[in-house]
Every structure is written in structure tokens, then in C-alpha cells.
Amino acid sequence: MAExxxxxxxxxxxxxxxxxxxxLDGVSLVVExxxxxxVMGPSGSGKxxxxxxxxxxxxxxxGEIYIASTPVSKLNDPQLAKIRNKMVGFVFQQFxxxxxxxxxxxxxxxxxxxxxxxxxxxxxxxxxxxxxxxxDRLHHRPTQLSGGQMQRVAIARALANDPVVLLADExxxxxxxxxxxxxxxIFSGLNKRGQTIVIVTHDPEVARHGDRIVRMRDGKIxxxxxxxxx
Amino acid sequence: xxxxxxEAFRSIAHNKLRTALSMIGIIIGVAAVIGVxxxxxxxxxxxxxxxxxxxxNLILVSPGFTRGGGGRTATALTEVLEKxxxxxxxxLCPSVRYVTPIQQGNFIVQHERQNSMATVMAARPVLFDMxxxxxxxxxxFNESDERAKRRVAVIGKEVADELFPNGDALGQTIRITSGSxxxxxxxxxxxxxxxxxxxxxxxxxxxxxFASAENRLFRRKNVSMIVAQAxxxxxxxxxxxxxxxxxxxxxxxxxKYRIVSQDALLETVNQTMAVLSFMxxxxxxxxxxxxxxxxxxxMLVTVTERxxxxxxxxxxGASRRHILLQFLLESIVLTFVAGLLGIAAGFGxxxxxxKIGSVQTAVTPTVVLVAVSxxxxxxxxxxxxxxxxxxxxxxxxxxxxx
Numbered sequence: 001m002a003e004x005x006x007x008x009x010x011x012x013x014x015x016x017x018x019x020x021x022x023x024l025d026g027v028s029l030v031v032e033x034x035x036x037x038x039v040m041g042p043s044g045s046g047k048x049x050x051x052x053x054x055x056x057x058x059x060x061x062x063g064e065i066y067i068a069s070t071p072v073s074k075l076n077d078p079q080l081a082k083i084r085n086k087m088v089g090f091v092f093q094q095f096x097x098x099x100x101x102x103x104x105x106x107x108x109x110x111x112x113x114x115x116x117x118x119x120x121x122x123x124x125x126x127x128x129x130x131x132x133x134x135x136d137r138l139h140h141r142p143t144q145l146s147g148g149q150m151q152r153v154a155i156a157r158a159l160a161n162d163p164v165v166l167l168a169d170e171x172x173x174x175x176x177x178x179x180x181x182x183x184x185x186i187f188s189g190l191n192k193r194g195q196t197i198v199i200v201t202h203d204p205e206v207a208r209h210g211d212r213i214v215r216m217r218d219g220k221i222x223x224x225x226x227x228x229x230x
Numbered sequence: 231x232x233x234x235x236x237e238a239f240r241s242i243a244h245n246k247l248r249t250a251l252s253m254i255g256i257i258i259g260v261a262a263v264i265g266v267x268x269x270x271x272x273x274x275x276x277x278x279x280x281x282x283x284x285x286x287n288l289i290l291v292s293p294g295f296t297r298g299g300g301g302r303t304a305t306a307l308t309e310v311l312e313k314x315x316x317x318x319x320x321x322l323c324p325s326v327r328y329v330t331p332i333q334q335g336n337f338i339v340q341h342e343r344q345n346s347m348a349t350v351m352a353a354r355p356v357l358f359d360m361x362x363x364x365x366x367x368x369x370x371f372n373e374s375d376e377r378a379k380r381r382v383a384v385i386g387k388e389v390a391d392e393l394f395p396n397g398d399a400l401g402q403t404i405r406i407t408s409g410s411x412x413x414x415x416x417x418x419x420x421x422x423x424x425x426x427x428x429x430x431x432x433x434x435x436x437x438x439x440f441a442s443a444e445n446r447l448f449r450r451k452n453v454s455m456i457v458a459q460a461x462x463x464x465x466x467x468x469x470x471x472x473x474x475x476x477x478x479x480x481x482x483x484x485x486k487y488r489i490v491s492q493d494a495l496l497e498t499v500n501q502t503m504a505v506l507s508f509m510x511x512x513x514x515x516x517x518x519x520x521x522x523x524x525x526x527x528x529m530l531v532t533v534t535e536r537x538x539x540x541x542x543x544x545x546x547g548a549s550r551r552h553i554l555l556q557f558l559l560e561s562i563v564l565t566f567v568a569g570l571l572g573i574a575a576g577f578g579x580x581x582x583x584x585k586i587g588s589v590q591t592a593v594t595p596t597v598v599l600v601a602v603s604x605x606x607x608x609x610x611x612x613x614x615x616x617x618x619x620x621x622x623x624x625x626x627x628x629x630x631x632x
Contacts, residue, residue, distance in 0.1 A: 055545070057626050058624075058626045077549055078549045090546065092545075092629070098539055100241070113552060
């Protein structure tokens with residue numbers, strides 16, 4: 001299987017006054033095409049930082065990250081923006097939809113930045129919202145949607161430019177267990193269709209859905225195991 | 231780009247009260263600039279009108295005055311110009327088409343029991359070819375009247391109305407007196423009402439042939455002024471220097487006479503008004519600056535408020551340029567819309583001033599264009615900093631912002 005993301009001996013060090021905080025302290029990891037990877041760890045373990053680095057939202061202090069074989073440390077802002085736009089799709093715990101836009105417009109937004117023409121954009125956004133089961137909520141604004149529905153819009157948005165990997169940070173953290181389960185079903189379904197997914201969580205319930213589980217603590221990887229559920 | 235523009239409009243429309251309040255500064259600024267400049271422009275136009283409505287390419291020669299100083303006061307020289315000077319100008323100055331000496335004085339005029347005050351002007355008949363006055367009735371006097379020293383008069387409408395309240399003045403006689411001086415004239419023409427012109431008020435004047443009046447009414451050798459007309463606008467300066475050399479030949483002293491050309495006056499007025507307009511406009515423009523600072527303030531607040539949105543946008547693929555453009559566009563759209571509203575308000579203000587201030591106002595395309603482009607520039611200038619701040623936000627921190 002092809003490598004989607006390769007993380008090589010990455011360190012992320014924050015300076016807080018005189019103190020050094022080692023959010024990541026020498027992490028190496030490979031995400032393979034088509035896998036459903038779970039990164040597990042308690043809060044402060046560095047898992048979210050790792051996700052941000054894999055999604056080019058942040059740069060490592062040391063080490064290198066390759067996305068589809070491209071080393072990202074040398075990229076400038078427009079190039080990084082392009083990777084975030086086309087190669088990865090983010091799903092956040094807080095959904096992070098733009099409140100003034102409708103569901104359809106929220107899903108269209110990444111395609112606007114990608115320069116997709118309006119008609120094509122509209123069509124694709126509609127398809128994706130139908131895919132996540134929101135075909136009847138196209139023109140609702142986030143405030144008119146439930147948490148589960150908002151997260152589905154966010155997933156549709158993350159898929160807008162056909163990313164090579166979907167990066168999700170505690171996607172069920174703000175949801176009741178029933179809608180959380182539904183969201184995870186969507187992820188599983190996407191993964192079955194070949195979508196590479198990385199989910200960061202502290203919740204063992206979520207971890208059950210992955211193919212492979214990487215456990216982290218204090219900025220380091222503790223263990224790696226293949227999930228035998230499937 | 232179109233999508234971004236649409237979004238900018240939407241985002242501005244979202245918080246209507248705040249948008250309206252921040253626009254007010256720009257609206258007032260633009261309206262003030264347009265209003266103030268329209269007054270200056272209108273005034274300038276009315277001055278130019280009164281300067282040019284009398285005729286074109288006129289040149290006025292009047293006696294000079296002695297300088298004050300050392301205990302002496304400045305006094306006008308009166309015993310300088312003579313009708314022969316006008317004749318010499320006519321002979322020696324090829325760029326001058328017409329010239330006439332003019333005697334001028336205030337007299338009491340009577341007809342039967344009516345009497346009034348009027349300015350009597352003795353001039354040669356060419357005067358009527360030089361200045362734009364029209365006849366209400368009757369006719370002008372001509373060369374033969376001048377040569378025969380006929381006592382005929384063309385009188386202003388106001389004078390006619392006062393002396394002949396029952397109507398027809400033509401063919402009637404009027405008596406012009408001042409102390410022991412008196413002479414009777416026959417009215418052959420009445421001038422149309424025209425208002426004040428450059429050096430005379432035709433409505434309150436009585437124009438008589440120069441030769442008829444010079445020895446009887448005025449009894450002096452010197453004339454009040456000499457009026458000449460250049461052949462064309464291009465020849466005006468040439469005509470002035472020709473007249474100057476003729477007069478300098480005679481007097482050998484350039485302080486004894488003054489030559490003022492209409493074109494020079496116009497030029498001066500234009501320059502003065504341009505400076506005035508610019509100054510007043512700039513002062514009004516300060517309010518645009520203040521409005522711009524208001525815009526910057528509101529944009530900074532907006533950026534802070536929308537920190538999380540900026541983080542999200544970056545996470546899904548917006549580059550710094552996208553964010554910069556988004557916020558810049560918002561402030562430009564804001565000031566542009568405010569500028570348009572300001573133009574409307576400026577027009578209104580200009581009309582209002584014209585109505586209650588009874589001055590002429592004129593809104594020129596230039597001032598509208600300048601005001602709008604300045605307001606867009608203000609948007610650009612004061613929008614850059616907030617937009618830069620937005621674009622430089624660290625996405626990870628922006629996403630964490632509550």
C-alpha cells in the first residue's frame with residue numbers, strides 16, 4: 001500500500017516563558033493508503049498537535065513530514081494552503097461551521113478556495129450532503145441543525161475536494177452517544193469505500209472502529225496495535 | 231473574486247447597525263467635501279458669469295493712483311487720461327478692434343415731475359458693439375449722432391421705470407442736472423434689464439454720445455476711463471502690451487495709468503477659486519480621514535471577533551492572500567457604499583445650501599470622482615492593517631480561540 005503521510009522523528013516544542021513544553025518529542029508514523037488509523041491518548045499527550053502537523057496547520061520544530069511524498073517543511077504559505085485545501089480534510093470536535101452560511105455554502109467553501117466553478121461546486125456539495133444523509137437540510141444554517149447534523153455537514157465539507165486523507169479531532173466529543181455512533185458509521189462507510197481516515201481520540205469506543213491504533217503519552221508513541229475487530 | 235465580493239456584501243449586511251454607524255463618518259465626509267466644493271464652484275461660476283456677461287476680451291484703462299506712505303494717503307489720479315489717448319490707441323494698436331473714452335458721473339435726472347439719480351455715461355457709439363446690452367425698445371445712438379453732437383440718450387430700464395411710470399419713454403425729453411450744470415436729452419432707446427456688469431450697472435445708467443456731453447455735462451478735459459476690445463481672445467495679451475506702450479510713450483511713468491484685461495481678471499478668479507476649492511475641500515476631507523479611522527476600528531473588532539472563522543477558513547484551504555483579500559474587500563465595499571451614499575447626501579446638501587443660502591452651487595463630476603476615489607482609498611488604507619492582522623493569524627491558535 002502507498003504511503004499517504006510519513007511523519008519522521010518529529011518534535012514540536014513550545015516555549016512558555018522559561019519552560020519548554022515538548023508537545024511532541026520524536027514521533028515517527030506512517031499513514032497508509034486506505035487505512036483507518038486511530039491515535040489515542042489522554043489530553044496533553046500531543047495527539048492533537050500531531051494531527052495539526054499532519055494537516056499542515058502547523059510546522060514541526062524538528063523532523064520532517066511528507067504528504068504524498070512531498071516534504072512540507074520547505075513549503076510556503078500558498079503551497080501549504082493548497083495542501084490543506086486539496087490533500088487533507090479536517091473534521092473538528094467543535095464542528096467549526098461558519099454560522100452565517102447555509103449547509104450547502106459551508107460545503108462549497110473549500111471548493112471556492114480551490115477555484116471550482118459555481119455550478120460544479122453546487123452539484124458536488126449537494127451530492128456530498130446527500131451522502132451524509134442531509135439532502136433535506138441543504139439550506140439550513142448551522143444554528144438550525146443538531147450537533148450530529150452539524151458534524152455531518154463538517155464531514156461533507158472535509159470531503160469537498162476529494163482529499164487523500166480525512167483528519168478528525170475527537171469528532172464525537174461534543175455529541176451524545178447515539179449521534180456519535182452515527183458519525184462513526186459514516187466514517188466507517190467512507191473508509192470501506194477507500195477513504196483514508198485518521199481519528200484522534202481518548203475514547204476507547206471510538207477506537208473500536210479503527211484498523212490500527214497508535215497510543216500516545218507525553219509527546220511520544222507508546223504502542224501500536226492492529227485492531228482485530230473486523 | 232465575485233464570490234468574495236458577494237461574501238463581503240453579506241458580511242457587511244450581517245451587522246446592520248454597526249455597519250451603518252461606521253459608514254456615517256465616510257458619508258458625512260464625502261457629503262461635506264461635495265457640499266463645500268459645490269459652493270466654491272458655484273461662486274466661481276457666478277463670478278465668471280458676471281465677468282463675461284458684459285462682453286468678451288475687454289480691456290479697461292483707468293487712471294493710476296499715487297502711493298501712500300510717509301504721511302501721505304494714496305489718492306487716485308484723475309487728470310491723466312484724455313480722449314486723445316483713446317484716439318491714439320485706435321490708430322496705433324493693431325490688436326485692438328474698438329476703443330472708446332468714457333466719461334462717467336452721477337446726476338439728477340428729471341422728467342416733468344418725476345426725478346431720480348442715475349449714472350450718466352458718455353461714450354462713443356462703438357460701446358454698443360463692445361458690450362452685451364440689448365434694447366428693450368427704441369434704438370442705440372450712432373456715429374452721425376456722435377458727430378452732430380445730438381442730445382439723444384439710451385436709458386436703463388430702472389431709470390425708465392422711475393421717470394416714466396406710465397409707460398412709453400421713447401421720444402420724451404429728460405433733464406440731466408448737477409448743480410448749475412443742466413442739459414436736456416431725448417430718449418431714443420431703453421435698455422433691457424441686465425443686472426450688474428463688470429464696470430457698469432446698465433439698469434441705472436443713461437448712455438449719451440461722448441461728443442454731446444463732454445463739454446456740457448462734464449466740463450473737463452480728462453476722461454474717467456478708456457475701454458478697448460481686443461480682436462480676439464488670443465490677441466488680448468498683445469492688445470494690452472500695445473496699449474501699454476502707447477500710454478507709456480506719453481506718460482513715461484507706468485504708475486499713472488492702470489490696464490486691466492478681462493482675461494487677466496478671469497485668470498485670477500479661476501486661480502483664486504481653484505485654491506479656495508482645494509483648501510475648503512481639504513478641510514472637509516479631514517472628516518473623511520476621521521471616518522477612515524472609524525472604519526479601521528470596526529475592522530479590527532471584526533477581525534478579533536472572527537478569529538475562529540479565520541482559523542477555520544485557513545484549515546480548509548484559505549491562504550493568507552485569501553484572508554487578506556476578504557477583509558480588505560470588506561472595508562473597501564464598506565467605504566465604497568458609504569461613498570455612494572455620501573454623494574447622494576452631498577447632492578442634497580448642495581441643493582439645500584443653494585436654496586437657503588441663496589448662493590449658486592455646482593457639483594462637478596470631478597469632485598464626485600475625487601470624493602469616491604478618496605473614500606475607496608480610505609477603505610484600502612485603513613483596511614490594510616486589520617486585514618494583515620487577520621491574514622497573519624496562526625491557524626492553530628485561531629482555531630482554539632473562543
